[in-house]
Structures are given as structure tokens and as C-alpha cells.
Amino acid sequence: MKTVKVMISPFYNGGPWTDKKSGVGFHPKRDFGKVMKINAEDISGIEASIRYNRLLPIEGFDTTVPTPPAPPVNPEFIGTKATSDYLGLSFDRPVFPVAGRTITLVVDGVERTLLAESGDLKGHVIGYKVGLGKTYALSVNEGVFVDKNNYTVSSFQVTEKGITDKPVIVDPESVEATPISINPTEGDSGTIAVKVNPDNATDKSVTFTSSAPTIITVDGAGKWTAVKAGNATITVKTANDKQATVTVSVKQKIIDPTGVTPNPASLNPFVGETATITATVAPANATNKNVTWSSSDATIVSVDNTGKWNALKVGSANITVKTVNNVQAVVPVTVKPIAVTGVTASPKTVTGEVGAKAKITATVAPANATNKAVTWSSSDATVATITNTGDYTLVKEGTATFTVKTTDGNKTDTVAVTVTAAPTEPEVKVASAPKKRATKKKVEESAE
Numbered sequence: 001m002k003t004v005k006v007m008i009s010p011f012y013n014g015g016p017w018t019d020k021k022s023g024v025g026f027h028p029k030r031d032f033g034k035v036m037k038i039n040a041e042d043i044s045g046i047e048a049s050i051r052y053n054r055l056l057p058i059e060g061f062d063t064t065v066p067t068p069p070a071p072p073v074n075p076e077f078i079g080t081k082a083t084s085d086y087l088g089l090s091f092d093r094p095v096f097p098v099a100g101r102t103i104t105l106v107v108d109g110v111e112r113t114l115l116a117e118s119g120d121l122k123g124h125v126i127g128y129k130v131g132l133g134k135t136y137a138l139s140v141n142e143g144v145f146v147d148k149n150n151y152t153v154s155s156f157q158v159t160e161k162g163i164t165d166k167p168v169i170v171d172p173e174s175v176e177a178t179p180i181s182i183n184p185t186e187g188d189s190g191t192i193a194v195k196v197n198p199d200n201a202t203d204k205s206v207t208f209t210s211s212a213p214t215i216i217t218v219d220g221a222g223k224w225t226a227v228k229a230g231n232a233t234i235t236v237k238t239a240n241d242k243q244a245t246v247t248v249s250v251k252q253k254i255i256d257p258t259g260v261t262p263n264p265a266s267l268n269p270f271v272g273e274t275a276t277i278t279a280t281v282a283p284a285n286a287t288n289k290n291v292t293w294s295s296s297d298a299t300i301v302s303v304d305n306t307g308k309w310n311a312l313k314v315g316s317a318n319i320t321v322k323t324v325n326n327v328q329a330v331v332p333v334t335v336k337p338i339a340v341t342g343v344t345a346s347p348k349t350v351t352g353e354v355g356a357k358a359k360i361t362a363t364v365a366p367a368n369a370t371n372k373a374v375t376w377s378s379s380d381a382t383v384a385t386i387t388n389t390g391d392y393t394l395v396k397e398g399t400a401t402f403t404v405k406t407t408d409g410n411k412t413d414t415v416a417v418t419v420t421a422a423p424t425e426p427e428v429k430v431a432s433a434p435k436k437r438a439t440k441k442k443v444e445e446s447a448e
Contacts, residue, residue: 102144103138103139103144104138104139105136105137105138106136106137106138107131107134107135107136108134108135108136170198170200170201170202171201171202171203171240172196172197172198172201172203172204172238172239172240172242173197173198173201173242174196174197174242174244175194175195175196175197175206175236175237175238175242175243175244176194176195176197176244177192177193177194177234177236177244177245177246178192178193178194178195179192179246180244180245180246180247181246181247181248181249182224182246182247182248182249183248183249183250183251184216184224184226184248184250184251185226185250185251185252185253186226186227186228186229186250186251186252186253187225187226187253188225188226189223189224189225189226190223190224191221191222191223191224192208192218192222192224192234192236192246193222194206194222194236194244196238196242201238203238203239203240204238205238205239206236206237206238206239207220207236207237208220208221208222208234208235208236209234209235209237210224210232210233210234210248211232211233211234211235212230212231212232212233213227214227214228214230215227215228215229215230215231215232215248215250216232216234216248216250218234222236224248226248226250227250228250228252229250229251229252230249230250231247231248231249231250232248232250233245233246233247233248234246234248252287253287254287255283255285255286255287256286256287256325257281257282257283257286257288257289257323257324257325257327258282258283258286258327259281259282259327259329260279260280260281260282260291260321260322260323260327260328260329261279261280261282261329262277262278262279262319262321262329262331263277263278263279263280264277264331265331266331266332266333267301267309267311267319267331267332267333267334268333268334268336269301269309269311269333269335269336270311270335270336270337270338270370271311271312271313271314271335271336271337271338271368271370272311272338272368273310273311274308274309274310274311275308275309276306276307276308276309277293277303277307277309277319277321277331278307279291279307279321279329281323288323288324289323290323290324291321291322291323291324292305292321292322293305293306293307293319293320293321293322294319294320294322295309295317295318295319295320295333296317296318296319296320297315297317298312299312299313299315300312300313300314300315300316300317300333300335301317301319301333301335303319307321309333311333311335312335313335314335314336314337314370315334315335316332316333316334316335317333317335318330318331318332318333319331319333337370337371337408338366338368338369338370339369339370339408339409340364340365340366340369340371340372340406340408340409340411341365341366341369341409341411342364342365342411342413343362343363343364343365343374343404343405343406343411343412343413344362344363344365344413345360345361345362345402345404345413345414345415346360346361346362346363347360347415348414348415348416349415349416349417349418350384350392350394350402350415350416350417350418351417351418351420352394352418352419352420353394353419353420353421353422353423354394354395354396354397354419354420354421354422355393355394355422356393356394356419357391357392357393357394358391358392359389359390359391359392360376360386360390360392360402360404360415361390362374362376362390362404362413364406364411369408370408371406371407371408372406373406373407373408374388374404374405374406374407375388375404375405375407376388376389376390376402376403376404376405377402377403377405378392378400378401378402378403378417379400379401379402379403380398380399380400380401381395381400382395382396382398383395383396383397383398383399383400383417383419384400384402384417384419386402390404392417394417394419395419396419397419397420397421398419399416399417399418399419400417400419401414401415401416401417402414402415402417403415
């Protein structure tokens with residue numbers, strides 16, 4: 001150890017000493033309070049001597065006191081009224097105040113900090129002046145006193161006039177939590193304030209527990225965090241099991257949609273087609289992803305609330321998809337006609353006598369063609385005529401051709417027509433009656 005300045009303490013119990021290097025010496029009784037400069041190697045156990053206040057270090061020495069395993073908690077005496085001018089700390093064994101360590105003494109509301117070495121050790125009692133009838137509170141900090149083994153001593157009693165008083169231990173009677181209920185939203189956090197009653201309770205420590213940490217968590221300082229929607233209870237408990245509860249109802253965090261994307265983005269169906277549009281709502285964690293669908297012209301394209309649409313007729317319209325908070329997107333729709341690919345007349349030939357009438361049918365392909373209108377014409381209307389409904393009349397003997405043509409695409413088909421003469425009825429001759437001759441008698445009668 002380096003050279004150290006020390007002051008001789010009244011607790012020093014060694015013999016006269018002389019510095020081997022300088023020749024300077026001192027005697028404990030004669031040189032009490034004198035500052036000396038000594039060398040570490042000259043005093044056996046100088047570290048212990050300094051720690052035990054036998055030598056008071058002035059500079060250059062660390063007086064940290066080692067703490068024994070699991071020392072007891074130092075007691076605190078509150079609200080005691082002095083029955084003597086002095087109070088004392090009474091120990092069950094010799095102790096040594098540690099230099100630089102302090103004791104806190106509050107007398108009639110005035111706090112005083114006492115150095116440990118200022119006490120007077122007599123019969124294991126260290127006394128401090130308080131004042132008769134005054135109210136005092138005393139607390140002894142950790143590591144103030146050590147025993148001969150250099151272990152912290154925390155077990156002692158307060159004495160006045162030789163009467164030993166036990167420490168005043170005030171148990172908590174109740175605990176209050178504020179607020180008594182919380183209704184946070186997922187992700188919220190806060191802190192529960194706690195008041196232990198009475199105010200002078202000795203041990204005001206509390207613990208916090210959550211009945212459902214998956215819903216709400218709480219740490220040792222009362223800070224809580226809402227995790228997910230649900231109900232739970234936070235319990236605050238004192239060391240002697242006095243408790244208070246905080247009811248918790250965590251609400252779901254509402255995340256509104258910010259956009260909606262239809263798929264496909266546009267439609268160009270043929271008349272009669274049907275399919276379904278899907279919609280993706282953003283963000284992905286939106287609380288309510290429900291959407292509604294509508295058509296600007298349901299006669300052209302209809303749509304239900306599942307997004308299923310039907311192309312009904314040629315034309316243009318818009319399908320609109322809308323979220324619960326009215327964020328929307330539009331799908332333009334153009335419905336196209338189904339083109340005609342051909343037409344077939346039936347029958348393909350017509351043979352009949354003059355004056356015959358009948359009907360020819362025309363079948364347009366494909367069967368779902370949008371425009372199935374056709375027209376009919378005759379190559380020789382003097383032989384045979386036909387209407388646009390396919391009704392024909394055979395007029396005179398000869399041949400002709402009927403042609404059917406589609407309005408869409410001008411697709412055609414023909415029918416060969418042969419008109420024959422009507423059969424001739426046989427001539428019937430009727431014999432004339434013979435002329436009657438007038439008789440002579442009738443002539444004569446006539447003459448008369």
C-alpha cells in the first residue's frame with residue numbers, strides 16, 4: 001500500500017508505533033486526533049484497522065466495507081416520542097462504525113445526517129442527542145456498522161433511559177389502485193398508480209399481476225400494455241396480502257381500409273357471359289374488409305354482392321366496388337355482341353304446284369348469336385314469292401331461288417324452288433234437249 005495520511009481514532013487499541021522509514025512514532029493515548037503519515041507495511045492489518053475506525057483515513061484509502069451474505073434489512077423507527085435527551089443504538093455484540101457512513105435522524109421534522117464515527121461506543125451502545133419529548137424518526141443505512149469479522153451489522157434496538165423499545169412496524173391496512181378500471185385499445189399502454197394505507201406503513205412494496213397476460217401485461221412498476229381484445233384483471237398486492245384490483249376491457253383496434261383493388265380491373269365480355277370479380281382491401285390488417293358491388297346500368301351488366309356479374313346486352317357500364325368506409329374503385333365494362341357465323345335454311349328444296357303455300361325456317365349459328373335477324377328474297381317473284389318470316393307462295397310454273405341473309409355478317413343460304421302447273425280437269429259435254437213440234441190440233445186451237 002502507498003503512504004497514507006491517517007488520524008488516530010479513540011478506537012485504536014494498538015500499542016505505540018514507530019514508522020520504520022522515518023522514525024516518527026506515536027502513542028494512542030498521547031497522540032489521539034493527531035494526523036500522521038504512515039506506511040502500509042508498518043502496521044499489521046492496516047486495512048482492518050482503517051475499516052474499523054481504529055485509524056481514520058484522511059486520503060488515499062478505500063473504506064468500502066464488504067457485505068456479508070444476505071444481511072438483514074435495517075429497521076426504521078417512525079414517530080417515536082423521546083423520553084430522554086438521548087437515544088441509543090444497542091447491539092448484541094461489539095460493533096465498529098465505518099468511516100464516512102451515515103445515519104439519518106429526523107427530529108421534529110428536521111432531518112440530520114450523522115456520521116457513524118461521531119458516535120460514542122459504550123457497552124455496545126452508540127448514543128445520539130435528541131431532546132426530551134421530541135418526536136424522532138431514525139433510519140440506519142446499509143453498511144454503517146461492522147463486527148469484528150468485518151460483516152455488516154443490521155440488528156439492533158433503540159434505547160432510551162435504559163428502556164429497550166422494539167422497532168415500530170406499521171403494517172399496510174389497505175392498498176388503492178388508480179384507475180380502478182381501464183378500457184384501452186390494442187397497443188395502448190399506461191401506468192397504474194398505487195397508494196398504500198396508512199401513509200406511515202413500514203413496507204409499501206407491492207406486486208402487480210395480470211389474470212391474462214395474452215390480453216394485457218403489467219410489469220413490477222405497474223406499467224401495462226394492451227395486447228389484444230378481451231377482458232382481464234390486474235391485481236395489486238402488498239407484502240401482507242392486502243390487495244386491490246383493476247378491471248380491464250381491451251378493445252379491438254379499428255384499422256380502416258385505405259384502398260380497394262378489383263380484379264380484373266376492366267371487363268369486355270360477350271353478351272351472355274358471366275364470371276366473378278374479386279376485391280383486395282388494403283391494408284392487409286384492416287379490421288373490416290367487407291365490400292359492396294353495384295352496376296351503373298343493370299340492364300347491360302348486373303352484379304350481386306359476391307361480385308358475380310352477368311353481361312345482358314350490348315353496351316357500356318361501370319361496376320363499382322365500395323368498402324365499409326366508402327373507399328371505392330370502378331371497373332369499366334363493355335359488353336360485346338356475339339357475331340353470327342352462318343345460317344341454314346330448311347328445307348333446302350321446295351317443289352310444288354302453282355298456288356301452293358308453306359314456310360321455310362332459318363337457323364342462325366351460333367345458337368347464342370346476339371342478332372339472329374334474317375331477310376328472305378326470291379330470284380323470280382313471278383314464279384314464287386317469300387316474306388321475311390319465310391312464308392312463300394308458288395305463283396306460276398317455273399323455277400326460282402329463295403335466299404336467306406343474316407342482318408349480322410351477311411351470311412346466306414339458298415333454297416331451290418320448282419313450281420309445276422296445276423292439274424287440268426276433264427271437259428264434260430251436256431246433250432241439248434230436242435225441240436218440240438206444235439201439233440196441228442194445238443195450232444188450230446191457237447188460230448181460233
